[in-house]
Amino acid sequence: MATIPPPPSVDPALPADAPPKAPSPLGFADFRYYWFARFTAVMATIAMVVVIGYQLYDTARSDYGMSIKEASFQLGLLGLVQFVPLALLTPVAGWAADRFERRRVAIFSNGIDMLIAATLGWFTWTDGLTLPLLFGLAALHGVARVFSGPAMSAIAPNIVPAAVLPRAIAMSSIAWQSASVIGPAAGGLIYAAHPTSVYVFAAALLAASAFTISRVRPVLPPPAEVRRHPLREMVDGLQFVWSERFLLGTITLDLFAVLLAGATAMLPVYARDILQIGSEGLGFLRAAPAVGAALVALGLAFRPIERNVGVKMLWAVAVFGGVTVGFGLSTNFFLSLALLVVMGAADMFSVFVRGTLIQLNTPDHMRGRVSAASGLAISASNELGEMRAGAMAALLGPVGAVVIGGAGAVGVTALWSWLFPELRRARSFEPQFKESIP
Template structure:
């Protein structure tokens, strides 16, 4: 195999993979923003809950998504290392498509309730837990190792661009017709599954048949736990985002603090992805090559600071502009500050994700990639879904502003602690593999 770096988009399989990832993210992010807003709005309007009580419902929504992720993550990782990986991803996307169709029907018929939303959120979590490991394990098998960091950046662009347009489109479509975002998401998920059909089959290395599947699942967790480098990289993201889960409270900010409604919620949800997309685009042209570990740590610090800035956005805008509006931008000053902080948050998070994803993928043997990716996926899901629970509970106790500021400060403290507990992270100079070269 040549060591010359090939641009990922020059590889047909990667182009179809990229399209599948983009359309799936576009669909799911559009669904997520609508589900969150509907849950909060139904709690406030139909159930007469206070802001703090309705904020807690957002936390419970995150919990309902996390439980299937926690229970099924070992199974999903084992499935990605046991069966053809495109098939696993296509089946999972099909399940998510059925969820979108069901949500569209209940919304259209005006029969959607909080219990139904929680059930479908859990089913959405089931689909996502199987998509993550299988899709992550495909990329290293369709591009050469020298192209993988650039491929990860390109894959992140698919994620982030989908995350920009998905929430914005979801909010706009919901404001026009509440059921439309779900119909569109179902069509996009069908397109994602179709695109994966054009990627060459990706079979994992053969597993030892005499080893019980449960033991194989445990081996993935044990391998990640025993590799301090992998453990540190994965858990840094877990605890930082777990605390700084500002996006979980965006429906609260959109409806009751910034008072910008579902259209504004779409803009708020899209803002982090705008910052992330810009950084991802830059990284495709100028990939990081030196001092990658320390840059990852500093990126998480900036992430925490931006979270604090977002939490105080209304107060900052009102204090600076007095009347709380910026006429030139035709928006409230608090909204403008919030968007700026969320763009910065997304940019710093993208840099951290880029480094962590590259390090994890390149430091994991191929026969363990599905299982290690599932552990990484569980950490990401825990940080997101349990972060929603933490944010909801904190908002119920401290109020939404206090909860966001507390979380941002916690992310900064965690970063300092991880730099001390896992010096391997700050000492990572390049993306060169450091693993033992074989699985246990």
């Protein structure tokens, strides 16, 4: 394990018995490189995802003559084709993050996404986009994401001290969410001005991310006393999550809540045919949740919560579902934006608590595999949630799909608070595996 540099000395002006103040994560050069690498990669990939969704929906409507319900179902299929590689490769990605140098795994995933951006840029330029091509490249993007998530998540605990980790996770979320604000808006505006340029923009950001993460000191996997067969090690990670009810409840809460309440897949429908605001408006719709999330992440970075974290997480998920219902019923652009901002804020609060609890309650030699399991749950909730929304939209229309899903998320939150009382009883971020924290 890489050596962590010592924190700054205690301020001599403080009383001798005062507890030392944890330093800022940005005081560590490796974390600054990590932060920028995550920011640029997320901005690039989310800009691409927004444009791919719009291009697929527009292609289905314009070139294939599909109705709104039929084209909405194609958006659901888009989520499915991204989820399949995630489901198949998640155990491999988690094992790779625990077995190989984690920076190189992240750089590898950036390389895949650069290839996707170049290909999409070429076919956009030549007006050669088809539904099979878009589905195929979306699946390849799923491959890149499955390897990036566990590796990047497992790097952070190794480059800052344990006392700094909650603030580091909040600041890492700021990187994610601020990029999620800029990426969709920039992607929509650049695409409206010159469709091909959005992929040039994404490829340049991915190259910058790969270079920056290479500047972080090597993050070697923790030594194992006995190396077991790779398949056995993959199974060990899944068994660990299954046996730890606290981790299982935390991960599956997000899985089922977002699976039901995710409205992202329907945003192209709302932008094109309900709110009638086009690709530029779609960029703002996609950016709105990230605005709320970034504001919450910024607040948590400077004033992280410390008490009753489990109950607060449950309430945040319930608010997320309730606001989704409101968004589904809205036909006003500005009201829809405001509801999406609140939705993102509630989701960020839940993400912060869940991410911190998972990282601090997982031994380091398991972090890659547990992060992969958590990433699979997140991806299942997002991609399969898109499939769920698309299928329901084909039957009930997009508004019915969003409203029913939001109500279902509220119900799941109530059910999970009863099935997993460990979540309600989580008072603080006190780690269970203290000896594994750097």
